[in-house]
Amino acid sequence: MTRAETKERNRRALLDAAFRLVSRDGYRARLDEIAESAGLTTGAVYSLFGSKNGLVVALVADRLEVDYEEVERAIPAEADLLEAVDAFARHHRRGCDAPDARVALSLQLVLLDMALRDPELGSRLASSVREQEARLAAMFTGRSHEGAVVTSERARRLATVLRALVTGLGQGVMLGLAEGADERYFADAARALASTTSLVEHGATAPGEEGT
Template sequence: MTRAEAKERNRRALLDAAFEVVSRDGYRARLEEIAERADLTTGAVYSLFGSKSGLVVALVADYLRPHYEEIEQAAPAGSDLLEVVDAFARYYRRSCDAPNALAGLSLQITLLDMALHDRELGDRLATSVRAQETHLVALFTGRLHNGRVVTPYQARRLATALRALFVGLSQGVVLGLAPDADEQYFADTARALASEVTLIDHDGDASEARGSE
């Protein structure tokens, strides 16, 4: 095994161990237990991630990245905005039935708890989530909607709104609070949100362009 392969193996082992421990303990998660589960030392954590916060931020990116990549693959080529939103909604609903859905919800809750206890970590987590969300913004940008092309500004606003919608709905599904929220419900709700004029037709594009000059 090469040094690069060993490094990636150790990185993967620490991320998998961190998912289990952080999902359970949140900000109380101990590096010693994470390292022990990965059959490594705490020195490996500092070497690969810099700190406990660095490991947590990497964990979030590692957890979100495959979801956005799979969403990109699920979107039909040449589709308009609402068709892409529909595919996104159905994918998100199916993820609620995945074997690790409850663990994923636990991770969301504990990460929020960690962010509330550590402002610096909260800022880093928010930056990480926004970075992963750029995949979704790119997926929406340039799509046709009501005879117009969706701009990056509009796509970002829509991505933020959809993320909030789906996080809330998926939590309800996993906790048994939304028993009737099937794929069609997710799709219908998302389409209604995406069709809202205030999200798509907004004069912020011009102000954003001026701000970047």
């Protein structure tokens, strides 16, 4: 095995161990236990990620990378905006039934707790989420909608509100707070967002206000 292959194997082992233990223990997750679970030492963590926070940020980026790769495959290239939004929402509803959905929800909640406890970590996590969210905005940019083409700025705002929507609805499904929220429910809610205020330019003149 080459040095690069060994490095990637160790990186993967630490990310997988961090997923298990951070999901379970949150901010109390110990670096030495994560390293031991991966069959490595804490030195490997510092070498590959710089710190415990670096490992947590990399864990989030890793999870988001997989999710957005799946989203890219779920959205047809030729779809218009509403069709793309529909496919995005349905993909996330199906994720609520995945075998590791509850573990993923636990990770979401403990990461929020960690971010609130540690502003530096929170800032780094926010940057990582925004970076990946830009990929979703790129998936919507240029698609047709109501006789026009979606601009990058509109796509960015839409990506933000859609992420918030499916995250909140997904949590509701798994906590028993969104009874009847099936794929159609997710898709209808997402389409409604894409058809209204999320695509209105900030500062634009509302209908009937011209010349006022």
